Amino acid sequence: MFYGSGVLRGMLVTLKNMIQSYFCKPEDGGLFTSQYPEKRLPEKERFRNFPFLIYDKEPENLRCVACDICAKECPPKCIYIIRDFDTDGKPLKKPKIFDIDLTVCMNCGICEEACPFDAIYMDHEFEISGRERQGSLLYHKDDLLKSNEHFHKIRPTDAAAIDTRRQEDEAKKQAVKKEPPKPPSTAS
Amino acid sequence: MDQLFVGIKTALLSMLGTFMPDWLVTVHSVLISATGIAIFGPLTMMYLTLIERKVVARMQNRLGPNRVGKFGLLQPVADGIKMLTKEDIVPYKADKLLHLLAPITIVVPALMVFAVLPFGRGMIAADLNVGILYFLAVSSTTTISIFIAGWGSHNKFALLGAMRAVAQMVSYEVPMVLSLVPALMIAGSLSTGAIVAAQAERWFAFTPWGFVAFIIFYLCGVAEVNRSPFDLAEAESEIVAGFHTEYSGMKFALFYMAEFMNTFTISALAATIFLGGWHGPFLPSWFWFLLKTYILIFVMIWFRGTLPRLRIDQLMGLAWKFLLPMALVNVVVAGFWYMSSGVIRTFGSIACLVVAFMVLTALNRPYVPEKREYTFAEN
Ligand code: SF4
Ligand code: SF4
Numbered sequence: 362m363f364y365g366s367g368v369l370r371g372m373l374v375t376l377k378n379m380i381q382s383y384f385c386k387p388e389d390g391g392l393f394t395s396q397y398p399e400k401r402l403p404e405k406e407r408f409r410n411f412p413f414l415i416y417d418k419e420p421e422n423l424r425c426v427a428c429d430i431c432a433k434e435c436p437p438k439c440i441y442i443i444r445d446f447d448t449d450g451k452p453l454k455k456p457k458i459f460d461i462d463l464t465v466c467m468n469c470g471i472c473e474e475a476c477p478f479d480a481i482y483m484d485h486e487f488e489i490s491g492r493e494r495q496g497s498l499l500y501h502k503d504d505l506l507k508s509n510e511h512f513h514k515i516r517p518t519d520a521a522a523i524d525t526r527r528q529e530d531e532a533k534k535q536a537v538k539k540e541p542p543k544p545p546s547t548a549s
Numbered sequence: 550m551d552q553l554f555v556g557i558k559t560a561l562l563s564m565l566g567t568f569m570p571d572w573l574v575t576v577h578s579v580l581i582s583a584t585g586i587a588i589f590g591p592l593t594m595m596y597l598t599l600i601e602r603k604v605v606a607r608m609q610n611r612l613g614p615n616r617v618g619k620f621g622l623l624q625p626v627a628d629g630i631k632m633l634t635k636e637d638i639v640p641y642k643a644d645k646l647l648h649l650l651a652p653i654t655i656v657v658p659a660l661m662v663f664a665v666l667p668f669g670r671g672m673i674a675a676d677l678n679v680g681i682l683y684f685l686a687v688s689s690t691t692t693i694s695i696f697i698a699g700w701g702s703h704n705k706f707a708l709l710g711a712m713r714a715v716a717q718m719v720s721y722e723v724p725m726v727l728s729l730v731p732a733l734m735i736a737g738s739l740s741t742g743a744i745v746a747a748q749a750e751r752w753f754a755f756t757p758w759g760f761v762a763f764i765i766f767y768l769c770g771v772a773e774v775n776r777s778p779f780d781l782a783e784a785e786s787e788i789v790a791g792f793h794t795e796y797s798g799m800k801f802a803l804f805y806m807a808e809f810m811n812t813f814t815i816s817a818l819a820a821t822i823f824l825g826g827w828h829g830p831f832l833p834s835w836f837w838f839l840l841k842t843y844i845l846i847f848v849m850i851w852f853r854g855t856l857p858r859l860r861i862d863q864l865m866g867l868a869w870k871f872l873l874p875m876a877l878v879n880v881v882v883a884g885f886w887y888m889s890s891g892v893i894r895t896f897g898s899i900a901c902l903v904v905a906f907m908v909l910t911a912l913n914r915p916y917v918p919e920k921r922e923y924t925f926a927e928n
Contacts, residue, residue, distance in 0.1 A: 363906075363910070364906070364910035368855075371856065372852075375608040375851065375854045378609070382608075391610070392612065393610060394612055
């Protein structure tokens with residue numbers, strides 16, 4: 362071929378693309394962008410964004426026991442937890458303060474993996490922009506608390522699996538409680 | 550329709566003529582043309598930015614700006630407001646005067662060259678008898694402004710960009726002017742009006758020498774206005790933004806304005822000299838002129854959507870080793886065309902040009918070292 366024919370071939374590719382963008386469907390090489398605020402793509406179940414705290418039935422009944430594992434594991438250290446105490450000064454199994462700084466959170470999902478009590482999961486919410494720099498993005502316990510139903514709604518597969526596992530664990534615990542532990546046998 | 554704008558101007562002038570002395574009417578005639586250009590230039594620039602963004606977006610399977618107004622038609626206005634209200638930052642060590650001077654001096658020649666463009670039958674602001682020379686002389690002062698910008702900014706990237714720009718523009722000026730010589734020889738005039746008139750029967754681009762000259766001129770034009778793939782002067786992936794690295798707000802907008810107006814005027818000049826200017830059937834002459842110009846602008850945008858940036862040695866090589874000899878051959882071929890006639894005229898010229906093209910590409914073939922044979926090493 363002659364000098365410059367490669368340029369011409371390249372230009373034909375872009376011209377084809379341009380013409381297709383007007384007349385073709387996305388499957389045949391047309392426009393595939395969707396106009397976001399008006400049209401939304403369906404959310405993928407495994408999409409993850411910022412964490413939320415899960416509760417069963419009512420918000421007082423949250424699963425978090427303030428063990429501080431997630432705060433230790435969080436790579437950018439954006440979780441801040443203070444344990445709650447009752448009037449006698451005895452530690453309670455729930456957090457008094459549970460803050461996550463969403464300006465720092467990097468959406469890694471490590472808190473979800475680290476939590477041994479199934480208490481923290483990644484949410485699908487991503488439209489969290491606010492008018493000031495910090496305030497509205499520092500989420501407190503009340504902002505983070507969401508029900509198990511919400512979890513079922515956004516991630517049905519995971520939620521169902523976790524619920525069955527929790528029920529089995531619960532059943533095992535009950536069984537253990539009912540039968541008093543056998544005395545250790547002296548035989549053998 | 551054809552004489553719409555000319556008619557408006559004459560009507561205005563005759564209205565003024567009822568109560569003004571003759572010399573004042575002449576002054577107003579100049580002022581009306583100047584105002585028309587001063588409105589048309591920036592307006593073209595504003596909408597060229599939109600067209601460019603739209604077309605490039607479509608080539609990349611996107612939609613482009615479509616939020617402000619219908620089809621994004623108010624986007625340029627929004628951009629303008631943003632540019633005007635932006636903070637104007639002058640670097641601490643910059644030469645304040647030169648920093649300010651560069652964007653101003655770059656816009657003025659970009660607007661001045663509009664004067665010799667024949668927009669339609671009788672629609673030329675000033676039909677100078679040295680129109681082409683005027684165009685080339687005035688538009689080449691852009692180089693100085695770009696260098697002022699790079700020097701005045703006291704920034705290494707700006708200076709690098711400016712030096713690249715100067716090297717590039719000075720190199721491409723040579724084949725560009727030489728590619729115009731055949732057209733001037735055949736038309737026998739430097740005036741843009743006369744060149745358009747000489748193309749009444751046949752556009753110059755439809756003759757062998759005209760076709761080659763058109764391609765050379767167009768490529769040089771693209772390089773001259775610093776557009777991709779010759780946009781080394783503002784290569785954003787290498788030197789931030791080249792010579793306008795340190796500019797923001799309205800000063801930056803002025804650089805952009807100059808660039809887009811130059812794009813328009815270079816395309817318009819190519820259309821004038823090689824594509825028959827405002828000649829065309831049925832439709833009004835100014836419409837034909839704008840149509841041809843916008844087609845050429847579209848091709849420039851198309852280049853931008855397609856081609857990656859050249860390396861500096863490729864850029865210089867293209868100008869000096871390929872375009873310049875080709876333009877020189879073309880001048881000779883045009884002379885041959887002018888002197889001979891009949892079949893030999895057409896075929897002789899085409900043969901000459903094809904042979905020259907072949908020889909030049911063969912000479913320009915990049916050196917590829919032979920594959921080395923390793924005698925002892927294992928494969
Ligand atoms: S998602 Fe990652 S960064 Fe965000 S809170 Fe959890 S562990 Fe920290
Ligand atoms: S969310 Fe889980 S890991 Fe974090 S403090 Fe609560 S129980 Fe512990």
